[in-house]
Amino acid sequence: MIVGIDLGTTNSAVACFRNGAPELIPNALGELLTPSAVSLADDGQLLVGRPARDRQSTHPAQTATVFKRLMGTGRTTQLGRHTYLPEDLSALVLASLKRDAEAYLGAAVTHAVITVPAYFNDRQRKATRRAGEIAGFTVDRLINEPTAAALAYGIHDRQDREPFLVFDLGGGTFDVSVVEVFDGVVEVRASAGDNRLGGEDFNDVVMRLARETIDPADGLAGGARADRFEAVWRAAAERCRRTLSEAEEALFRIVWDGKEHVATLTAHAFEAAAEPLLHRLRDPVLRSLRDGGLRSDSLSDIVLVGGATRMPIVRRAVTRLFGRFPNASLHPDHAVALGAAVQAGLKARDAALEEVRLTDVCPFTLGVAAADHDTFGNLHHDVFVPIIERNSVVPLSRSHGFQTIVDRQTKIQFQIYQGEARRASDNVLLDTVEVVVPPRPAGEVRADVRFSYDASGLLEVDVTIPITQQTFQRVVSEGDGDADTLDARRSALAALKIHPREAAPNAAAMARAERCYESFLGDQRERIGQMVMAFQAVLDRQEPHAIADLRRELEAMLDAMEGERFL
C-alpha cells in the first residue's frame, strides 16, 4: 500500500487511496492532523504530535517544532542529551504517521509519496527524501504541495478546467502554481514560491505588536528563561491570531511569573503591521503567471490552500491582487494530503485513476557557471548559463555546448547551480563535475553538457567531448545520503524510546493540562492542579476505565476554560 503524506511546517497528515477516492487517516488521538512537533518527556520517551506541541510552552528546551524550515541546512537541534538533524525530527513525525496508517489499514505500509513545497531546492528535497527513508519508507515520489492540492481539486469531478491558480500559504512556506486540466491530464503550467513566508511570520507580527504594548522595554524575559518566554509568547500569539480571523479585535493574554499580562489587538492594526508580508505574496504570483504565459484575468479560479489562507487579511489581499473573490471550497489543511494520496493511487496504478495523468514542472532553473566575452572583448567569469529553464515540464533532458577559453587547456570544470541569479555564485551550488580534455588552442575543444531531470527531481549530468568521444556521467550527489549512513541513522532512531501509541491520548491530555496550568491563575489554576493530581494517580494505578473517564472529564473542563482548541 502506498500512502500520501503531507509533511507540513506546523501540521502533517497521512492519507491513502481506497475505493476510488482519497481518504485521510486518523492518528492515535482520532484526529486527522498531527502537529509536526517532537518532545522529550521526563521519563526519556519521545512524544510526537499533539502532546509534543502542548509541551512547547512548558518544556521549550525539550521540544522541537517548525523544523521543516531547517530542512537541508544541517543545523541540529538538541533535545535532552541527543542532537537531531531536521531530517531526523521529520523522520520521527513520519514514523508516527506510518504507525497510524498501519493501525488504520491493518497492513504494513512501506511506500509513501511525500509532499514538499514547490519552491524547495534540491538540498531540501533530498533531506525530505532522507527523512522518509530514515522513517522506514521507500519514498516513491516527492510531489509539490500546490500540485497535490491541484490534483485533489482537479480530479474530484473529472471535468476540464481552464487554467486556475493554486495559492498555498502554509505554516512556513508559500507556493503558487498555475494548473490546467484537459481530457484527464492535470498539467502544471508554472510554479513559484517563497520558502520563508508562512503563518509563522504572521505570528511574529502579532508577537511584535503585543510586545510593544505589554513589554516595550523587553524587561520581562530573563536570561536563562528566554526560550521559555519566547515559547509562551508564541503560543499566545498563535491563539490571538486565530481569534483575529473571526473577530475584529482579540485579547493577547499571557501568564508570566504568576502575573497576567493582557493586550488588545485590533484586526486593523494587525493588517497594517502585516503589510510587508502581504506585499511579499505578489512576487511569486506575478512570476508564475508570467512563466505560464497567462494574464491574471484569464484565470478561471483562484484556489486557496494552506492553514494561513484562513486569515481574512490574506483573503482580502488575494481579492485585491486578482480583483475577484478566491475559491475557498477546499479544506485548507486536508487538500495537500488528499492530493498526495491521489498521486499514490496513480503510482499504484489504481483502476479508478486509469484515465488520469499528471505532468509537473521543475520550478527552478538549473545550469552551470561559465566564462563569457562581452561585446568589448572583456572576459567575464561566473556567468550563469541556464540549461534547464524553470517551469519546463518534467521529465526532460536538455543539452548545451561549451568551448575551452585558454590555449592548451587540459580540463574543464562545470559547477552545477540552481537558481535565477545572473551571477552564478549567487545561486545554490549543487555539485561540481570536472572533465579532462585534450590540450588544443582555445575554442577548439567542445564539451556538450546534458542535464536529465526526472519526475522525482533527480538530476543526472552527462558531459561529452566530441573530439575524444569521451563521456563523463554524474548523478548529482546525494550529500550524506549514502546507504551506510542512512542505515546507521535508521537504527539510531529505532533505538530511541518512542511513547507507546496506545497511551497517546493520556500523554496528550496530560501535556495540555500542564500547559493550561501555567496559563491560568487563581481558582482555575487550582482546579486544574487537583485534576492533574487525580489523573496522575489513576494513571499510576493503571485502571483503564477510570483513566478513560477521568481523561474525558479533564478534557471537558479544559475545553470549557480554554474555548475551542486548535492544533
Next chain:
Amino acid sequence: MNDAIWDRLQIAATRDEASIRRAYAVQLKRIDPEAEPARFIALRHAFEQARAFARAWPDDDEAAPFDASDTDAEIAPDGPAIATEVPDRIPEPAWAPAPLVAAAPTWMADVDAIERLIWSDTPAADIRDELIARTTQILHDPAMLSIAHAAEIERWAIDIAIDGMPRSDALLILAADHFDWVATAERWDCPPRIREVMKRYWDIGWVQSLERDGRADERFDEVYALALLRDPSLPPRSGPAAMVAALLGVIRRHHPTALHDVSPAAVTAWDAYLTRRDARWYRRAGRWLLSLSPAAWYDRRQPGTQAILARIWQYLVWTIGGAAFLFLCLVLIAIGPIGWVAAYNMMSHRSGYRS
C-alpha cells in the same frame, strides 16, 4: 513541418490547438511517464512543436482570426460557466474588502498627462516636478493592488521610459524603485527592455555621482571634462583634451546613455578636435611604437586582458625616448656654438651644396 511530430501524436497535420491537445492527452495515457521517460520526452517535444506551429500560423481557412474562446468552448462546454460563476454567484463573504476602485479611474488622466508632458516642447527641467507628482499618484493608486493593472502600468512605464529618454528620467527612477527592477536585472532571464531601462538608471546614478563629487580631488579630471562636454560655447583645446578623451571613452564604453546628459554640439566639436589631434604625426608615431610592444601583441590574441603590460611598455618608451632626447641636448650644449658651426659646415660640405 516535420512529419515525425504528427506521427508521434498520431494525427494529421493541423493548426487546431484543441485537437492537438486531445491527441496529446490520448497518447499520454498510453504511456507511463515515470517508467518510460524517453517516450514521454519525445511525446512532449512533439506536442510543444505542434502547439507552437498552431500558434504561429493560425488557421487560414477560418474567416475570422483565431479566437481562443471558440476552441475552448468546444473542448470544455462548461468551461466558461466556471469562470463566470466565481465572482457573480458566491455571496459576498464576511471578509470582503471595501469596493476596490472608485468609479472614474484617476490614473487614466495621469497617464495621459504624462504622455503629453514628455512629448511636449517644455524644457526638461520644468516638467520634472509635475512628472514626479503624477507618477507617484499612478504608482500609489489603490488600483495598483490588482496585479493585472500593475502589470499593465509596468509595461507602459517601460515603454515610456525608453521612448521618452532622457525626458522621462524622473518617471524611470520612480518606476524602477517601485517595481524593483534592480532585483529583476540581477536575474538571468531579465527581459531586454528592463535591462535597457536599468542601463539608463545606472547611468543617471553615475552622472549624479559626478555632479555630487564636484569638489573631490580624485575625480577632478572627470568632473572637469564633464563640464566641458556640457558647455558647447567652450571651444576644444589641447590642455584638457586627454581628460575629455578619457571621459568620452568611459561614457561610450560603460555608460552609453549618459550621452543624453551632455551637449551633442560639444561632443561633435570635441570628436572632430580629437580626430585631428590623433592624426598628427607624433601621435601616429607613438601609436606605432605602442603597437610594437609585446603587450599589444598579446592583447590581439587575448583581448582586454593585458592592460598592465601595455602601461609598462608605454612607460619604457617614454623614459628611453626622453633619455635619448636629453642626451642629444647635452651633446649639443657641450660642443658649444663653434662646434655647431663646424658641424654645419661638415654636413653642408659633405652634401656638396657649397662647392
